[in-house]
Amino acid sequence: MSPVSAAGAAGEAKVAQAARRPIAEWPWRRIIIVVAGVLTAILVLFSVFGWGGLDELASRRDLSRRLLPPGTEGHLLGTDGLGRDTLMRLLVGTRYTLIIAALATAIAGSIGIGLGLLAVVGPAWVRALVGRLVDLTIAFPSLVLAIVMVGILGRGNLTLAIALGVFYWPSFTRVTLAQGRGVEVLQYVSAARLFGVSRLRIILFHILPGIAPTLSVVTAFQFASLLISTAGLSFLGLGPGLGVPEWGSMLAEARAEMTRAPWLLIGPGLAIAWTVVLANLIGDELAAGTRANRRSADS
Amino acid sequence: MSATGEATLPPHPRPKTATTPLLEVAGLHVTFPVGGRRLQAVRDVSLTINEGAVFAIVGESGCGKSSLVRAICGMYQPSAGSVRFRGIDVHAPGEHWRQIRRGVQLLFQEPLPSLNPRHTIRRIFWEPMQANRLASDMREVEADMRAQLASVGLGAEALDRYPRDFSGGQLQRIALARILLLKPQLICADEPVSALDVSVQAQVVHLLERLRVEQALTYLIISHDLPLVSRIADRVAVMYLGEVVETGPADVVSREPQHPYTAALRSATPVARMDELQRKRIILKGEPPSPIDPPSGCAFHTRCPIARARCRTEKPALQPPPGGGHRVACHFPGEMGNA
Amino acid sequence: MDTATAHGARTGVVVENLHIAHRKRGQLIEIVRGVSLSVAVGERLALVGESGTGKSLTARSLLGLLPPPTFVSAGSIRIDGIDVVGASDAQLRRVRGGIVSFIPQDPMSALNPVRRIGRIFDEVLVRHCVVSKAERRDRIAHVLSGVGLQQVVLERFPHQLSGGMKQRVLIALALVTEPTVIVADEPTTALDATVQAEILDMLSGQLAQKVALLMITHDLGVAATVCQNIAIMYGGTIVEYGPIHSILGAPGHPYTRGLLAAAPDFDPDRPCLVPIAGSPPVAGAFPPGCAFSPRCSSVGARCQQEPALAGGDHQIACWFASRS
Numbered sequence: 001m002s003p004v005s006a007a008g009a010a011g012e013a014k015v016a017q018a019a020r021r022p023i024a025e026w027p028w029r030r031i032i033i034v035v036a037g038v039l040t041a042i043l044v045l046f047s048v049f050g051w052g053g054l055d056e057l058a059s060r061r062d063l064s065r066r067l068l069p070p071g072t073e074g075h076l077l078g079t080d081g082l083g084r085d086t087l088m089r090l091l092v093g094t095r096y097t098l099i100i101a102a103l104a105t106a107i108a109g110s111i112g113i114g115l116g117l118l119a120v121v122g123p124a125w126v127r128a129l130v131g132r133l134v135d136l137t138i139a140f141p142s143l144v145l146a147i148v149m150v151g152i153l154g155r156g157n158l159t160l161a162i163a164l165g166v167f168y169w170p171s172f173t174r175v176t177l178a179q180g181r182g183v184e185v186l187q188y189v190s191a192a193r194l195f196g197v198s199r200l201r202i203i204l205f206h207i208l209p210g211i212a213p214t215l216s217v218v219t220a221f222q223f224a225s226l227l228i229s230t231a232g233l234s235f236l237g238l239g240p241g242l243g244v245p246e247w248g249s250m251l252a253e254a255r256a257e258m259t260r261a262p263w264l265l266i267g268p269g270l271a272i273a274w275t276v277v278l279a280n281l282i283g284d285e286l287a288a289g290t291r292a293n294r295r296s297a298d299s
Numbered sequence: 300m301s302a303t304g305e306a307t308l309p310p311h312p313r314p315k316t317a318t319t320p321l322l323e324v325a326g327l328h329v330t331f332p333v334g335g336r337r338l339q340a341v342r343d344v345s346l347t348i349n350e351g352a353v354f355a356i357v358g359e360s361g362c363g364k365s366s367l368v369r370a371i372c373g374m375y376q377p378s379a380g381s382v383r384f385r386g387i388d389v390h391a392p393g394e395h396w397r398q399i400r401r402g403v404q405l406l407f408q409e410p411l412p413s414l415n416p417r418h419t420i421r422r423i424f425w426e427p428m429q430a431n432r433l434a435s436d437m438r439e440v441e442a443d444m445r446a447q448l449a450s451v452g453l454g455a456e457a458l459d460r461y462p463r464d465f466s467g468g469q470l471q472r473i474a475l476a477r478i479l480l481l482k483p484q485l486i487c488a489d490e491p492v493s494a495l496d497v498s499v500q501a502q503v504v505h506l507l508e509r510l511r512v513e514q515a516l517t518y519l520i521i522s523h524d525l526p527l528v529s530r531i532a533d534r535v536a537v538m539y540l541g542e543v544v545e546t547g548p549a550d551v552v553s554r555e556p557q558h559p560y561t562a563a564l565r566s567a568t569p570v571a572r573m574d575e576l577q578r579k580r581i582i583l584k585g586e587p588p589s590p591i592d593p594p595s596g597c598a599f600h601t602r603c604p605i606a607r608a609r610c611r612t613e614k615p616a617l618q619p620p621p622g623g624g625h626r627v628a629c630h631f632p633g634e635m636g637n638a
Numbered sequence: 639m640d641t642a643t644a645h646g647a648r649t650g651v652v653v654e655n656l657h658i659a660h661r662k663r664g665q666l667i668e669i670v671r672g673v674s675l676s677v678a679v680g681e682r683l684a685l686v687g688e689s690g691t692g693k694s695l696t697a698r699s700l701l702g703l704l705p706p707p708t709f710v711s712a713g714s715i716r717i718d719g720i721d722v723v724g725a726s727d728a729q730l731r732r733v734r735g736g737i738v739s740f741i742p743q744d745p746m747s748a749l750n751p752v753r754r755i756g757r758i759f760d761e762v763l764v765r766h767c768v769v770s771k772a773e774r775r776d777r778i779a780h781v782l783s784g785v786g787l788q789q790v791v792l793e794r795f796p797h798q799l800s801g802g803m804k805q806r807v808l809i810a811l812a813l814v815t816e817p818t819v820i821v822a823d824e825p826t827t828a829l830d831a832t833v834q835a836e837i838l839d840m841l842s843g844q845l846a847q848k849v850a851l852l853m854i855t856h857d858l859g860v861a862a863t864v865c866q867n868i869a870i871m872y873g874g875t876i877v878e879y880g881p882i883h884s885i886l887g888a889p890g891h892p893y894t895r896g897l898l899a900a901a902p903d904f905d906p907d908r909p910c911l912v913p914i915a916g917s918p919p920v921a922g923a924f925p926p927g928c929a930f931s932p933r934c935s936s937v938g939a940r941c942q943q944e945p946a947l948a949g950g951d952h953q954i955a956c957w958f959a960s961r962s
Contacts, residue, residue, distance in 0.1 A: 186412060187407055187409070187412040187413040188412060188413050188414055188415040188416075190374075190413075191405075191407065191413045191414075192415075192426060192427075192430075194372065194374060194404075194405055195426065195427035195430050195431070195481075196400065196401075196427075196430045196431060197426055197427070197429075197430040198430070201426075201430070205415075205418075205426075206415055209417050210417075359830035359831060359832065359833075360830055466917045466918075467689070467917075468917050469917070496688040496689055496856070496917070496918055497688065497856065497857075497858075497897055497900050497901060498688060498896060498897060498900050498913070498914035498917075498918065498933075499913075499914075499917055499918075500900065500911075501900040501911045501912060501913035501914070502913040502914075502915075504911050504913075505911070505913055523830065523831055524902065525831075525904075526901075526902040526903055526904050526910075527902040527911075529902070529904055530902050530903070530910060530911055531902075531911075550906060553904060554904060554906075563832055563835075564831055564832060565904070566835070567831045567832045567834065567835035568831055568859070569834075569835075569838065569857065569859030569860045569862065569863045570859045570901070570903060570904065571858035571859045571861070571862045571886060571898060571901060572862075572886060572903065572905075573883060573886050573887060575859075575904075576862055576863065576886075580835060580839065581835075582835055582836055582839055583832045583835070583836070586800045586801075586802050586803075586830075586833060
């Protein structure tokens with residue numbers, strides 16, 4: 001990322017430029033994505049740290065008011081088979097689905113980027129070893145492995161995140177290795193090495209900042225795919241457990257009532273789709289930004 | 300911030316300050332494995348560089364000049380021979396070399412790629428100083444940084460800028476200042492001006508010369524530019540396919556080349572002067588052979604206009620010709636000389 | 639349309655008052671500011687200048703190949719009477735590689751690595767309507783022998799050739815369509831001195847006799863070796879224009895004199911490596927008046943205004959040029 005002073009100056013310039021441009025030429029796509037991203041983030045923060053009454057609302061059962069359609073007074077998205085409010089459950093669900101997916105991404109990223117960097121600066125045999133490890137991990141279907149692992153370790157939020165994280169790291173490693181090798185051969189890295197700068201410093205101050213833009217893109221896409229896997233495993237009953245409003249298990253519960261209340265599928269389905277699409281769009285925008293940066297650096 | 304024009308170089312600025320050898324290269328070989336075979340980048344090169352001298356290595360791409368300099372800087376391990384800097388073996392493991400490695404610094408051909416675009420000049424300066432434990436805090440060396448910037452003709456405001464804010468000539472000054480902060484004795488410069496505009500080249504050449512005197516430096520310059528070398532270097536070694544084919548005083552070698560390759564190189568260099576244009580050019584056929592499989596005998600015989608049967612079988616030694624003069628590796632020295 | 643009609647009137651290239659600019663935040667930034675030049679068939683002109691003087695853009699505009707934000711903002715370019723500036727894309731495609739050929743700077747990346755050389759030649763010729771296989775073979779054989787290459791290179795892939803051989807292939811490719819104009823952008827910068835000498839020899843010899851050659855270079859020595867005429871560019875305009883012997887013998891513009899004195903020279907009795915203070919100006923920040931005035935050693939009040947290129951055969955854009 002560019003340094004603060006330069007970014008600030010560039011930002012000001014951009015604002016000044018936008019003010020003079022006709023509205024039709026504004027980067028609407030980017031504006032919409034940023035607004036949507038910020039709103040979603042606020043929602044997530046609210047449900048995670050916010051109001052304590054949320055849990056209470058989400059778990060309140062009222063068997064007299066079960067399977068209400070969306071739009072019913074007091075229940076914007078209706079109620080489920082036990083009379084619980086769908087909207088409240090979805091909000092509480094962000095805490096599970098998003099957090100598990102984020103945790104899994106963090107685990108996969110740490111393993112993947114760590115191994116990748118090790119391979120970038122390490123001797124040839126380390127590179128070969130990491131390469132084989134990547135091949136080996138990719139050769140097995142990671143979702144099946146994750147299922148096996150949850151089966152062995154038992155269900156739970158953390159278990160699910162770990163099971164997904166330890167099998168989804170190879171794409172991080174591949175990108176780190178490919179991009180890192182590209183940065184590592186740059187002259188400023190050879191110069192640093194020639195000056196006797198330590199390997200750790202070269203990684204932290206030269207290689208990592210050089211590949212950070214690309215890694216952020218990969219992170220966004222990996223998050224999207226891990227979110228689907230999280231919901232998928234919960235749907236299969238390998239998630240946090242029964243009664244917990246994780247989006248995937250909500251879908252599973254809704255399936256049971258599909259003939260009587262098909263709208264129950266809509267809420268969690270849309271929540272998953274919305275988050276995945278948003279993460280992908282953010283990834284696309286980050287990628288576009290990276291390309292633009294590279295172009296301006298070239299010229 | 301622009302560089303001030305410096306005084307014109309005298310025709311032969313050769314103050315021979317000392318004759319102590321600073322760097323001694325003896326029988327150096329550098330080889331790289333290439334698909335199971337061996338690429339012989341440097342073959343049996345010996346040279347001595349005295350303190351305060353400007354030594355130039357001239358040759359075309361693939362002649363091994365860059366590998367030689369990188370071996371001297373300790374970046375490559377030689378397969379045979381030795382490099383001694385102030386009497387200490389550069390490639391011997393141990394604390395000795397660690398203590399003096401700071402004394403040999405490499406200046407890259409293109410300054411921009413050698414500077415991290417995300418760092419300010421201050422940080423770029425600080426990194427090697429920190430790595431060499433010259434100070435524990437950046438503030439201690441702030442004055443040094445400013446002084447060194449001034450010595451290369453730039454103002455202190457440059458410290459907070461980024462590499463992209465500078466022109467090519469200014470960047471080469473910054474790269475030079477970064478090295479000078481480490482107080483080296485020997486600077487190895489890989490084509491230090493060839494990436495710069497002609498009008499800026501001369502500025503940097505003058506700067507190098509002034510710094511050499513002011514900061515008691517010795518230069519090892521790699522270049523393909525024979526006219527430039529003839530004006531700025533004391534001594535020159537011409538390399539072809541990993542070997543030194545001719546070596547001696549720079550002005551003599553470039554004005555009266557004894558080896559046919561040097562003569563061709565001199566003739567091939569376009570100089571914008573009417574009398575030079577009217578010269579008959581020596582056009583060499585073909586291109587240098589592969590260093591994986593060098594020719595037998597004299598390595599140059601495949602392209603040499605005066606090659607005879609003997610050149611194909613017998614390798615000429617690098618020695619002064621029978622009539623005296625500088626050392627040349629040719630069976631028929633001077634025959635193609637000043638054509 | 640076949641190439642024969644295009645060759646009906648081979649007059650070469652005439653550029654008049656060419657301006658090239660790009661827009662930045664609604665402002666027009668001129669990079670090339672009024673360049674006029676002409677190269678007749680059989681003539682070789684070198685456009686000499688440092689980085690950022692607009693020499694490469696001038697050359698690219700001849701092919702209608704300006705990189706996107708830049709465009710011709712004024713002036714005209716006529717090649718064999720065809721106006722390149724106002725030409726449609728279809729017309730430009732016919733001009734490009736047909737009437738005008740291009741020799742690029744970097745031979746390493748200019749050839750498609752997965753095509754054999756013979757196939758590359760065929761593609762170019764077929765695109766220019768040479769459909770008969772026999773004629774293609776004859777033409778290719780002719781240009782290959784002209785650049786001193788054997789027929790076997792046609793079977794090779796680009797990576798199997800050395801840099802010098804690739805550059806010869808590119809020269810042969812430029813010649814094979816029998817163009818009127820060849821634009822060569824720093825054709826030898828990526829090559830070694832001894833290989834460069836060979837290529838320069840080729841460009842200045844018989845090969846380029848039947849075309850108008852416009853060569854872009856930063857090296858006065860290279861320009862002098864190949865061309866009869868030189869145009870020196872500085873700050874987006876031509877500051878000196880004339881026959882090589884006249885410019886080398888009596889350089890009129892202080893910048894030209896500076897360039898000559900800055901270059902290294904074998905002759906120990908001649909002053910050389912004399913620096914020009916400062917650095918070349920960048921587009922968008924050209925100094926007012928004479929663009930060279932901030933670096934010039936002899937400026938006067940009149941230099942606040944931009945001098946026009948004036949003189950007969952040997953033109954100079956300087957208020958203080960001694961014109962006889």
